[in-house]
Amino acid sequence: MPHRTVYFVSDGTGITAETFGNSILAQFPTKPRHVRRPFIDSAEKAYAVVREINETGEREGKRAIVFATLVDRDVLKIVRDHCLGRVLDMFGTFIEPLEEEFEVKSNHRVGRFSDVARSQEYHDRIEAINYSLAHDDGQSSKNLDIADVILVGVSRSGKTPTSLYLALQHGIKAANYPLIPEDFERGKLPASLAPYKRKCFGLTIDPERLCQIRNERRPGSKYADLMNCRYEVNEAEMMMKRDGIAWLSSTHKSIEEIATTILRDLRPDRLIY
Amino acid sequence: MPHRTVYFVSDGTGITAETFGNSILAQFPTKPRHVRRPFIDSAEKAYAVVREINETGEREGKRAIVFATLVDRDVLKIVRDHCLGRVLDMFGTFIEPLEEEFEVKSNHRVGRFSDVARSQEYHDRIEAINYSLAHDDGQSSKNLDIADVILVGVSRSGKTPTSLYLALQHGIKAANYPLIPEDFERGKLPASLAPYKRKCFGLTIDPERLCQIRNERRPGSKYADLMNCRYEVNEAEMMMKRDGIAWLSSTHKSIEEIATTILRDLRPDRLIY
Numbered sequence: 171m172p173h174r175t176v177y178f179v180s181d182g183t184g185i186t187a188e189t190f191g192n193s194i195l196a197q198f199p200t201k202p203r204h205v206r207r208p209f210i211d212s213a214e215k216a217y218a219v220v221r222e223i224n225e226t227g228e229r230e231g232k233r234a235i236v237f238a239t240l241v242d243r244d245v246l247k248i249v250r251d252h253c254l255g256r257v258l259d260m261f262g263t264f265i266e267p268l269e270e271e272f273e274v275k276s277n278h279r280v281g282r283f284s285d286v287a288r289s290q291e292y293h294d295r296i297e298a299i300n301y302s303l304a305h306d307d308g309q310s311s312k313n314l315d316i317a318d319v320i321l322v323g324v325s326r327s328g329k330t331p332t333s334l335y336l337a338l339q340h341g342i343k344a345a346n347y348p349l350i351p352e353d354f355e356r357g358k359l360p361a362s363l364a365p366y367k368r369k370c371f372g373l374t375i376d377p378e379r380l381c382q383i384r385n386e387r388r389p390g391s392k393y394a395d396l397m398n399c400r401y402e403v404n405e406a407e408m409m410m411k412r413d414g415i416a417w418l419s420s421t422h423k424s425i426e427e428i429a430t431t432i433l434r435d436l437r438p439d440r441l442i443y
Numbered sequence: 444m445p446h447r448t449v450y451f452v453s454d455g456t457g458i459t460a461e462t463f464g465n466s467i468l469a470q471f472p473t474k475p476r477h478v479r480r481p482f483i484d485s486a487e488k489a490y491a492v493v494r495e496i497n498e499t500g501e502r503e504g505k506r507a508i509v510f511a512t513l514v515d516r517d518v519l520k521i522v523r524d525h526c527l528g529r530v531l532d533m534f535g536t537f538i539e540p541l542e543e544e545f546e547v548k549s550n551h552r553v554g555r556f557s558d559v560a561r562s563q564e565y566h567d568r569i570e571a572i573n574y575s576l577a578h579d580d581g582q583s584s585k586n587l588d589i590a591d592v593i594l595v596g597v598s599r600s601g602k603t604p605t606s607l608y609l610a611l612q613h614g615i616k617a618a619n620y621p622l623i624p625e626d627f628e629r630g631k632l633p634a635s636l637a638p639y640k641r642k643c644f645g646l647t648i649d650p651e652r653l654c655q656i657r658n659e660r661r662p663g664s665k666y667a668d669l670m671n672c673r674y675e676v677n678e679a680e681m682m683m684k685r686d687g688i689a690w691l692s693s694t695h696k697s698i699e700e701i702a703t704t705i706l707r708d709l710r711p712d713r714l715i716y
Contacts, residue, residue: 195541
């Protein structure tokens with residue numbers, strides 16, 4: 171299969187170009203090859219990278235895509251004037267207008283990331299990760315009062331990845347609690363969750379899909395059996411309905427989509443990250 | 444403190460606008476209020492959101508920033524023509540040129556995320572999360588042969604958040620292994636790691652910072668004592684040097700920066716995500 175290459179060209183680490191480029195490329199089914207070229211901070215390096223990009227385009231028969239975060243106007247000009255790839259200039263397009271609006275230089279222009287590792291926000295994020303790990307899969311019912319959200323659902327409905335994502339990306343303390351056959355027999359939510367119903371959010375899943383996922387893990391088990399999956403999913407949904415717990419189906423959703431929906435429902439109008 | 448508001452306006456869920464906007468806003472120390480307005484898919488809704496944005500700008504004394512992902516040209520025109528905020532049009536600027544280049548419509552335009560939950564890539568990512576969780580903090584030395592990377596370092600040097608980030612964002616199977624006083628006494632890497640040295644990557648940290656972090660967790664303990672932190676960090680660095688393990692300091696780095704550096708060093712020229 172012929173390749174198509176995307177370059178991330180930066181006079182810094184290229185992390186910004188990459189993060190930005192990925193959020194755009196995620197919109198496409200295409201899976202191009204990624205090449206990062208950091209520290210392009212002189213005319214000489216600019217000409218070298220332009221040569222490389224042009225040669226790649228020629229070899230592949232399609233011009234390369236170039237995400238650029240170049241502060242130095244001279245370097246950018248060389249890339250703009252000589253590069254045969256499609257240059258998408260993040261700086262000129264979005265960062266500069268925002269620098270005007272905020273009346274402050276971006277971290278990139280300052281030449282480094284701000285020292286986020288010392289900020290309160292970062293500290294809270296690390297705490298959220300520790301919290302979510304300690305409260306994965308119902309491991310602990312201590313400190314549920316400080317949870318931002320408690321995910322509930324049958325085993326393998328997507329609770330763990332979603333909790334970790336909420337913690338890592340949004341600094342949300344996300345506990346998660348499996349709903350198991352014993353809960354269904356009692357016909358009640360686990361007792362430790364009862365005081366925190368308003369923080370609970372349910373994940374459900376199509377039984378056929380659940381059966382498939384569980385069979386990868388424990389092939390041929392009762393746990394993975396389709397009839398059992400149907401029973402568990404049905405019981406879990408009835409329980410959530412009875413207890414007024416909002417839920418969504420993870421069957422066709424990515425972790426990002428599940429997390430975004432949960433955030434929206436928990437905190438309308440406001441996304442903290 | 445006067446607020447400044449950023450709107451994410453979309454005729455879809457707004458996830459794209461938000462993800463994109465966040466990657467840009469991360470470049471600024473400014474912390475504006477975030478408001479998401481999804482499903483703006485008619486002239487009537489467009490006028491309503493424009494009115495809201497304009498009122499907000501007036502109230503705050505500063506015009507709002509508007510990240511827009513609007514496929515419908517008529518809706519976009521209303522926003523462009525009547526909105527007093529600073530509109531950053533993601534679609535026209537970046538998505539359309541890439542649609543031309545790739546000769547394919549973006550997922551956004553198709554009106555939904557592709558059903559990523561069924562893709563092999565997504566499956567691998569979930570497997571990576573499960574793997575990284577099972578191999579957190581030296582919990583298991585089984586299956587280290589299939590690890591993509593094994594992070595080593597003293598307790599609280601940042602291994603766990605980095606491993607989870609690598610798994611969640613990049614689908615990397617990342618085990619992590621603490622280096623503990625017993626290892627230093629023996630003067631050797633844990634035996635289970637010996638065959639996998641080339642996959643090991645070290646995290647180190649400034650002893651003063653480590654002392655501070657550990658004191659939050661176990662105040663006044665020997666574990667948190669500055670002399671002990673100095674000893675452990677020094678021993679760990681000597682051990683990594685002796686065994687030829689590349690390492691970096693997490694002291695002033697965010698999880699994203701640590702992860703990006705590791706990926707670059709493990710897979711030069713190629714970033715998989």
